[in-house]
Amino acid sequence: MSNTDSQGPIWEVFIQSKPGLAHKHVGNLHAADKEMALQNARDLYTRRKEGTCIWVVPFDAIVSSTPEDDEAFFEPSNDKAYRTPTHYIMPEGAKHI
Amino acid sequence: MTTNEALINYCLRLGDSSLILGQRMSEWCSNGPILEEDIAMSNIALDLFGQARIMLTYAGKIEKKGRTENDLSFKRLEREFLNNLLSERPNGHFGDTVARNFFLSAFSFHLYSALKASADEQISAFAIKSLKEVTYHLRHSAEWIIRLGDGTEESHTKIQDSIENLWEYTEDLFAMNEVDKILIKEKIAIDLNTIKPLWNKTINEILTKATLNQPENSFMQSGSLDGMHSEVLGHLLTEMQFLPRAYPTAKW
Amino acid sequence: MPEAYRKHLQRQISQHAHSEIIGMQPEGNWLLRAPSLRAKVVLLAKIQDEAGHGLYLYSAAETLGKSRTEYLNELRTGKAKYSSIFNYPTLTWADMGAVGWLVDGAAIVNQVSLQRTSYGPYARSMVKICKEESFHQRQGYEIITDMARGSEAQKEMAQDALNRFWWPSIMMFGPHDSDSPNTGNAVKWKIKRATNDELRQSFIDKTVHQAEIIGLTIPDPDLKWNEKRGHYDFGEMDWDEFWRVVKGGGPCSKQRLKHYNDAHNSGEWVRKAAKTYAEKQQLKQDVA
Numbered sequence: 001m002s003n004t005d006s007q008g009p010i011w012e013v014f015i016q017s018k019p020g021l022a023h024k025h026v027g028n029l030h031a032a033d034k035e036m037a038l039q040n041a042r043d044l045y046t047r048r049k050e051g052t053c054i055w056v057v058p059f060d061a062i063v064s065s066t067p068e069d070d071e072a073f074f075e076p077s078n079d080k081a082y083r084t085p086t087h088y089i090m091p092e093g094a095k096h097i
Numbered sequence: 098m099t100t101n102e103a104l105i106n107y108c109l110r111l112g113d114s115s116l117i118l119g120q121r122m123s124e125w126c127s128n129g130p131i132l133e134e135d136i137a138m139s140n141i142a143l144d145l146f147g148q149a150r151i152m153l154t155y156a157g158k159i160e161k162k163g164r165t166e167n168d169l170s171f172k173r174l175e176r177e178f179l180n181n182l183l184s185e186r187p188n189g190h191f192g193d194t195v196a197r198n199f200f201l202s203a204f205s206f207h208l209y210s211a212l213k214a215s216a217d218e219q220i221s222a223f224a225i226k227s228l229k230e231v232t233y234h235l236r237h238s239a240e241w242i243i244r245l246g247d248g249t250e251e252s253h254t255k256i257q258d259s260i261e262n263l264w265e266y267t268e269d270l271f272a273m274n275e276v277d278k279i280l281i282k283e284k285i286a287i288d289l290n291t292i293k294p295l296w297n298k299t300i301n302e303i304l305t306k307a308t309l310n311q312p313e314n315s316f317m318q319s320g321s322l323d324g325m326h327s328e329v330l331g332h333l334l335t336e337m338q339f340l341p342r343a344y345p346t347a348k349w
Numbered sequence: 350m351p352e353a354y355r356k357h358l359q360r361q362i363s364q365h366a367h368s369e370i371i372g373m374q375p376e377g378n379w380l381l382r383a384p385s386l387r388a389k390v391v392l393l394a395k396i397q398d399e400a401g402h403g404l405y406l407y408s409a410a411e412t413l414g415k416s417r418t419e420y421l422n423e424l425r426t427g428k429a430k431y432s433s434i435f436n437y438p439t440l441t442w443a444d445m446g447a448v449g450w451l452v453d454g455a456a457i458v459n460q461v462s463l464q465r466t467s468y469g470p471y472a473r474s475m476v477k478i479c480k481e482e483s484f485h486q487r488q489g490y491e492i493i494t495d496m497a498r499g500s501e502a503q504k505e506m507a508q509d510a511l512n513r514f515w516w517p518s519i520m521m522f523g524p525h526d527s528d529s530p531n532t533g534n535a536v537k538w539k540i541k542r543a544t545n546d547e548l549r550q551s552f553i554d555k556t557v558h559q560a561e562i563i564g565l566t567i568p569d570p571d572l573k574w575n576e577k578r579g580h581y582d583f584g585e586m587d588w589d590e591f592w593r594v595v596k597g598g599g600p601c602s603k604q605r606l607k608h609y610n611d612a613h614n615s616g617e618w619v620r621k622a623a624k625t626y627a628e629k630q631q632l633k634q635d636v637a
Contacts, residue, residue: 006620007131007417008627027477028408029133030417032623033630035240040133042233043140044401048481116386123380123389126396127373127608130616132404139397146390153386167385191619247629248622255618340384340442347500349384349442349492 010059011037013044015051023055031056103279104217105160106179107286109169110322111223112152113180116170117330118201119145120337124188137237141198144230148223155219171341175331176324183266185330189259192245192252196259199238203299204270205231207292216284239303246307253308260304261312268317270296276322354538355413357531358468360429361540362410363420367431369403370424371605375439376448384442388492392445395485402478409470425610427597434517436599443496443503443510449489451511451518451556457486458552459522467539490559497563504564511560512568519583520591522549528588553581 007030014023026045031037037056045051065073081087090096122142129135153166164172183201188194209231212224245256271289280286304311320326340349373396380396383389407417423429434452439445457479464475496507523545526532535541543551553572560567571584594602 006421006617008620008624010411027405027474029404030131031133032244032620033627036133036244036623039237039240040137043137044133044404047140047397047401120381123393126380126393127370127377127400128612128615130612130619132370132400132407134619136397136400136404139393139400143390143393143397146386146393150386150390170386171384190615244626245619245622248626249618251618252622252625336381339382344500344502347384347503349388349495349499 008032008036011041011056012059012062013041014055014057015041015045016053017051019052023053026050028059098275098279100279100283100285101159103276104285105156106276107280108152108156108159108220110179110181112149112156112169113178114184114201115145115152115227116149117178117180117333118184118198119143119149120333121184121186121188121194122198125194130191138194141234141237144227144234148227148230151223151226155223167341171338175326175334178324178326178330178334179321180326180330181266181321182269182318182327183263185326185333186263186266187329190255192256192259193263195238195241195245196256196263198234199242199303200263200267200270200300202231202234202238203296204292206235207295207299208287208289211287211292214284215286220285235299242303242309243307246304246309256307257309260309264312264314265316265318268314269319269321272319272322274322353534354540357535357538357540358471359410359413359415361535362406362413362468362471363415363423364430364432366403366406366410366420367424367429368435369399369406371431371435371609372452373399374605374608375435375437375601376445378439379442379445382442383445388445391488395449395488398481398485402474402481405474405477406471409468409474412470421613425606425613427606430595432521433591433594433599434514434521435605436594436602437513437517438601440513441506441510443493443506444514446489446491446493446496446507447510447514449485449487450493450559451489451514452521453482453485453489454556455518455521455552457482458548458555462542462548465539465542471540493565494563497565507563508565511565515568516586516590517594519549519553520586522546522552524588524591550580553583557581 009030009032010028011031011034012028013026015026016023029037029040029044031040034056038054041054041056042051046054077083119142122138122145125135125138126142127135129138149170150166153169157164157166157169181201183197186193186197188197206228209224209228212220213228215221215224242256245252247253271293273289277286277289281288301311318327341347376392376396376399380389380392383392407420410420411417420429424431434455439448460475460479460482464472464479466472466475493507493510496503498504523529523532526544526546529545532541532544536544557567557572569584571582573582575582593599597603
């Protein structure tokens, strides 16, 4: 993306909706610095009582896999059904823990 | 003057100041320097209108003449408004608005912090709620003071000018009269002299951080307690009150 | 991603975003004159939502490899389009009712269908927007209802607003399917999930009843329930006017663009200051 960006860098926004829950990605915004990003996130993404805690993360700090990585990254786990509990057969009448 | 009369007057001061500043902040809608700030300024305006509605409704209630928040907002005349002079200052450029809001939110922050302990339950509840809002307004404006002060040469000059130009309206924030005397005795209001040093400290800290100078007092404006405003207020009211005045019997 | 699909999305999403941003102006025109404090906060919250929606949409559009700055430059130079409806003036307070009721109503019909659009980021922003906009149309309908049931002068204002906004509102859905060069691909690629004419019909069917309830008359002599089709038949739109406004010949076309540009230009020094300050802070951090 262009460096002569009049809008400032992009920050990804994560909101925790209730104490104890994980922060969830809600979107992004533009801001010049971290305080501005945090305040803008509050103003933009919590107008309707959506949050109890906000994280803002510079977009540049996120490392993403690409569609080209898909096969190498994710397909090898397809044939490892032994990692899921339903792979195992419980004796008749035995109770789950 | 009875205590009730004093209290009505006091509520109007608080309510009018929030209302007029809210109206000013709404003028920014669709005019912000960046989309995100446009949204932030609207949020501030919404908080202020919320505050105004609480205080004006309360004033109408204790006045016992059946006036609503709308009657008090749209059917009073220039000299009847008791908002502080700073709140009616035109928006000017972004720096002027930031400087005005900074002075005002620092004032409201210290005022509401003290009014939380008011003997009047409504005032106290109002202060508790509003303090949360102005804490954010103060943080927002203070950060911008710092950004502009310590930003470019142009922004530094501009925000320093804004501060110089608005300084003469800051003394009016701390003006007191008979109303205050009565309400201080009843522990409803506070002596504004007690929060002045706190306000000064907040202003000084942020201006220093922003590499800006705090102006000296020279000629200082006054008069809001007597409904003596600047010319700009009449124009603001003309616009704000247009519909209820053009259609006095209409319901909206 | 196929290039034609990407280009189409870039255009459609950014136009949608621009419409939200320019759409703040006609309503902003009455914000300072709202007749009650409640009406004022509701209107302000609504316009603010529109800014937020513009922002969500620019975010979605940015995932297509073009920055918000680039999209905004297209808006500022008049290269990009936005919804023509915002090039009409809001002349009375009743127009706040008409805009909310008709313009937001039409937008919602369109947006609800777009929640199932094939491009994920666009669909997700639509879901968010639809959720937040649910009060917008009601707000408009409430204003127009109060006025239609108010004094004679208010009722006249309400009818006048409906008269002025009806045709531009139903033209918001765009040209007939037979004359719409982009609809074919957009439907094929599942970007659009319903055609212009289908959406328009759905909007008209819903809105006629709402007008009847509050005693206002839709300014279309050809409007008639068609039992056989199960839909309303309606008159032909003025397509000369439609194309004239699309090409920049709306009453407020120049004004809206100038307003946006003025705000953008006055904010230049502020954006520069924020950027410079951030760089200084970064430098300090790097040194430390």
